[in-house]
Amino acid sequence: MTKVEQTSQIFDQQASVPKLLFLAIMTIALCSFGPMSIFASVPLAIAFLLYGRLIGFGLGAFSMALLWGLSLTVKGFPPALVGYYGSAFLYALVTAEIVLRNINPVKGLIYMGLILVIISGSLVVAYDRLSPTGLKSEISQYVSSVLSQLKKSKQESSEVSGDEERAFDDFVNKPEALTNDIYSSLPLIVFCVSYFGLWVSLYVTLRNAIVWRYKAVYKYSLRDLTYFKAPEFFVYPLILSLVLWLGADYGLPKESEVIGRNLLYCLGVFYLFQGFGVYNDFLKFLRIGGFIKTLFIAFTFLLASKFLAILGIFDLWFDFRRFFTNSKKDEGDTI
Template structure:
């Protein structure tokens, strides 16, 4: 009797070795470099955890942390030794936070968690940590954090006003120049208005960055699935659904925001607005799941699908959130089923 060889396990091991062999150390450095560059490009910072999350999954925790730490310490050293590169210290701090976020997202896969559960859990943990850090800093600081922050803003605006670039912008005129002049003339008033919305803005930012990173990692599962036995994918992540009872809080927030003149004035408007913003991002996630399923139903794939998804996220987010809200009653996915 001839014994058959277990070719499955052997072929799997060979394929894993082949994939790992293709992952050169240069590519790891490139991923970390891309992440660092995104940290320094204003609004694009929301994308910065994605390359690191992919690096953690493809190269492991030790190698990725090592390269990221080298980049952080090198940029910090340059900031301290070269005055012209002082801004690198800010980007180094951002890179530390981004590395932590990328690590958190990658652990969803490593631990085999459902992507929706893992994403929500990490969002709540992040908000709790931020709250504790702010509370601790406020207790330790000799003066309230708001007062310290306002002093720094005043010093910064006074320094900017004395520069030639600022005067040149004002001379050129235009809407942008008027907005800058308005902020510089009374920065504290705008900062205090910002305080009113800080809770919902932090909530939206934290959950959106985590959602975007998790969405991209699930979308590119083909790059790391041979190294991780992970049974979930993008189709599972986009099934995100807000519980039906949450719609009552939306109604309350809308009532406070619209009827603020009769329900408490500006305070009611601020509370209602914060409720709508915070819950709006959750319904956006639900709406994006519907949108992704719609593109799949229409058989739109590849580059066109990626472009449509990106454009919808940044230009059609309000419509997506509304679609997610109405999905509570309509169930749009039932129309995507082929007869």
Template sequence: MLSFGVNIDTTQSFSLELRRIFFLGILSLLLILMGPTGIFAPIPLVFIFLLYSQSKGIITGMVGFSILLLLTIIFNFTPLLSVVFLLSFVNAILIANTILKGLSPDRGLVMAGIVFFIIVLVGVGSYLAIGPDFVKGELTRVLAGFIDQIKKENADFIAQGGDDARVLQDLLKDPKTIVENFLNWACAAFFSILMFGHWLCLIIVLRSSLVWKKKRAYDFTIRHLISFKAPEFFVWPLIMALGLVLVGEYILGPVGTVLGMNFLYFLGVFYFIQGVGVYYDVLQMVGIRGGFRSILVILAAVMAYRFLAIVGVFDQWINFRQQIKNFKKNKGDNL
């Protein structure tokens, strides 16, 4: 009887665990399906890794990917959803790996950057293997259809004329140019979105450490993530990228400038994260805390991301954080 009772308890426990995993998996899928919220899709998957096991997290990710593939085949969902979920799954693995292996957040960020850079290289390789002309042709065809739809929906607005209507017409009149500009910046945009999503999800997971801390010991906190500093050797590829932006056109033609700008954005993500940390410390220094500080950080990240990246670059030499510490110390001594 006793063993029978234990079996019942074990079965109930397993059933509860299965329901929770199912809920987290469905939540991740829903975040993908709702569009922009897809950037948070890795978080439920990370919780599966941390609260249960790596194998269950991997199985959940594979099942979720299979479900989206079936939806794509049966209901003609856009294949992009499956791709986004797959990338979210990779992102979740990287975040979980950082915590499970006890890596510092800054090391985890750099490792994620390397993985995402490899993914970008694979994408570029696939693009070259398939054929640039074919890809451009397909994208132009799809975009032309999309433009026709926009023109039909805004026919009255365009017919009325005016500056806004002319801007819209100029924007939509040449799909080939739009496609070429998109391809020029696709690598940088793709990498930046992946890295920003990874950083944002890692912040939320560390903020939610009370949920998983009892099961997974982790010595680092969100403070360590905010104190992120890009590796010093990043300065050399940064200088190279700036050189390509300035003189790349004379060496490699137009592609030189494009390469330089893409590499600049690749590295800029890391300096942006570093700049956010400096800004966070400045707000703390002037006594702004809590929710209002978070709002200011979000606003700055959205509206002044270039400035924050520049701050991050200069922080490599000036060490703003140390200056802030010295200021606090001197202020305390004066008091």
């Protein structure tokens, strides 16, 4: 009996209502823990794969209704949690559909990610139009609140040198400029969050394929996702984005900086995926795995995501993988 068959029997015995509720509670818990909310869609996606679309939809609807009711009746309950859970449900649904429809993970990432961008962008535009004060005004209020807190913290601290104090004052005394930068960056924020969120959901779900593969037959593996290659013609809009962004200081209209910055980051997210694939293969080549590999990946994303994107760009010409000879499969173990 193979490892997958043994595991399948164990999970068959546990495929019950308590396990389903555990997945729902895990999703809610991840949604409430700030940065960890990026993984919140994974338990829901696994619920879709183990129990099917109908039960998955029912679980999502029940949880949303419960959270909505709590936000209306319980004082101090964070209403943002309802939005986080709704986003996690959407990402889980898209991730599960990629698996259930046997779509290549890279193809699914591109097309389903575009759908998420359209949905998210439409919601942002609708909110901006329907909000009494407008989205930019709300961003301005939030920025002013944060800068006021920073000023208060700075006044309570006496460990600030002259140069640092001048730089700090220059930053906090320009709330309008910061508001304009955030508002003009909304397109790249929507685009990058949509694609990166879906990529994380797909990556973690496929990495834990041993949990659900006995229920949902999927002919692709994690390797197919990590071997992401950005199209070569992306180099031309990449160069254009750099020209527009930097050219604003050399005579181009000021709007070109905004266009160039948005275009550069939107393209950069694809090179980030490619660079991560190279980095992942490099860690396997060094035979680094398990929890240590997870730490390497987490810290690299947090501290050196731009390095991964640059690595992905140079991989177009150098094909770094040809230097790696360790072909150990990368699926089935947990993150």
